[in-house]
Amino acid sequence: MFNILLLLLTNVLSVWGHGFLFDPPARSTAWVVIPDFRSCCTYYDHMQMFCGGVDVQYGQNNGKCGICGEPYNQANKLFEKGGSMYKGTSVKTYNQGQQFSVKVNLTANHMGYFEFRLCNVDSTPNSDATQDCLDRRILKIANSDLTKYSITSAMGNSQIIVNLQLPVDVSCQHCVFQWKYTAGNSWGTDPVTGQQGLGLGTENETFMGCADITIVGGNVPASTSSSMVTSSTKAPQPTSTSRSNQGSVPEWSPDGVKYVAGDLVMYAGVKYRCILAHTSFPGAYPSPVTWAWWSAV
Template sequence: MMKGVLLLLAFCQTVWGHGRMLEPPGRSSVWRFYPWDDRFVPNYNDMELFCGGFSTMMSNGGKCGTCGDPYNGERENEAGGKYATGFIVQNYEKGQIIDVTIDLTTSHMGFFEFKICANNDVTTPVTQDCLDKHVLKFTNGDVKWPITTTGFYHLKLQLPPDMTCDQCVLQWHYKAGNNWGVDEITGEGCLGCGDQETFINCADVSISGTGGQTSGPPPQQTTTTKEPTPPAQTTAPLSPESTSISSPITTLLPGSSSCLAGYRTRCRGEGVFDECCNTLCHNHACNPAFCTCDCVPDMTCEGIGPLRNLLFADEYCYHHCLGGCPELSNSCLCRLN
């Protein structure tokens, strides 16, 4: 029993994380939107692209890989790496105000920054020097977005008015602010000063030259704070015309697929095992000592609100709402099939 608990906890540590870029999807997260496509290697630790961890980053002199890999390690998220397929995940127009979504499960305070480089060669790693030349502004004119809580950050960025590319690299850079350090200017100690834990994601996008949205009132930036999932919640928010849902079907053995027509299997665990049980059982690798499965309605999902008309939004909502997603009630709408 204890060995099984330790193994399951080890897996859970790989599925829990800190933060990732979901719109446009970072290189390590593309597989989540195309789980059926063998071109995209799954990275179950896509929320932990943090330079190998703070201690590793500091042992490398504070340096990090351009896309979040350890500076002294294999660059799996840079050109030539297994997650850098060169797949263009989003297409924009020059000067456009674009939507970005960051999923932050652990807040370390600090701030977000976004940079972009017209790389135009998926076989050549992007350089930080190129990215640093184009720091993107939010629609309020700032270049740094302060972090105060966990949740989904739906933000608006202004693309450069003169940049076009067949392949641009968009970099999300999150510098945390929960370590005590020394201010480089004043020499005084303070929280958030000095070296901090750092998260970096890269996404491959393209920008056409037809011109995008460059004027109008700044759209509202939002943060959707995550809330605990109510025990009775079994689906994402349903449309008014959707058929009402009956009470849960008979509990199944983990890995079983004996659901009635119109339903699919959902697996859960107690407490800390909840998230990882769902992942394990759908891959036929769960332990009945920790996970239980039941049947939930088959449904179709679409992105609404901040996710409306975004590439991959429907797939994202579908895969995140199978077990209920009250935290996405303003972003996803699901209907019974």
């Protein structure tokens, strides 16, 4: 009975589990940080790219998922090539073989682990990346041989920065970079040891995000002049970091402010009330996207 109750509880909690690839921005998230994407590709559910949920991913699709987190059996995938929100435009440029930082925003931490993959699609310009191609290039955590980055409860709900190593033998005009988050919040049984517990089974909630990037070969430096990598990739900066109990309502700040339930802020001329305690970071400004933290007053 305890196991059944715990399973039901974790399934309910999984509804609130949200996360997204922030830098480089996933196709479904690019509109949040890049103005050029807002007219075509605004997608408020970008924190819910979870393969349709556990029941769909494993009950209908044998564990498969679209490369960007959409259900594998969804006929018209918005963010894959041919979809209405696919642009195929590079959002970030890197140097061949360099170490680089990836930023992932979690609004609900369910532990588990991250993995990151890469697929060069230069030779197939009329096609998108495939999961088979991505699986052939699982990137290593910088200065290690590890490919899985563990998410602990101590990390909380925050922006998580992971340093990765790019392969020394890959350069591309168009590569697809994939983030995969295998959550540890589902009750299951380890198929090898038989041990039961959260995250031990083979059917765990999965989040994905895919970003289009460029990797410059040789000694050519990575350009930062692209329209996709400009100062406009950050949310407008506030002019004050004072809190709501100091008289007038302050502007929202991205600079690591610890907001608590009840705090009032202004953002883009709209007043918001904090409904869940959290620490702010760039890109997590009050809006319909961050409904779990902010509510318009």
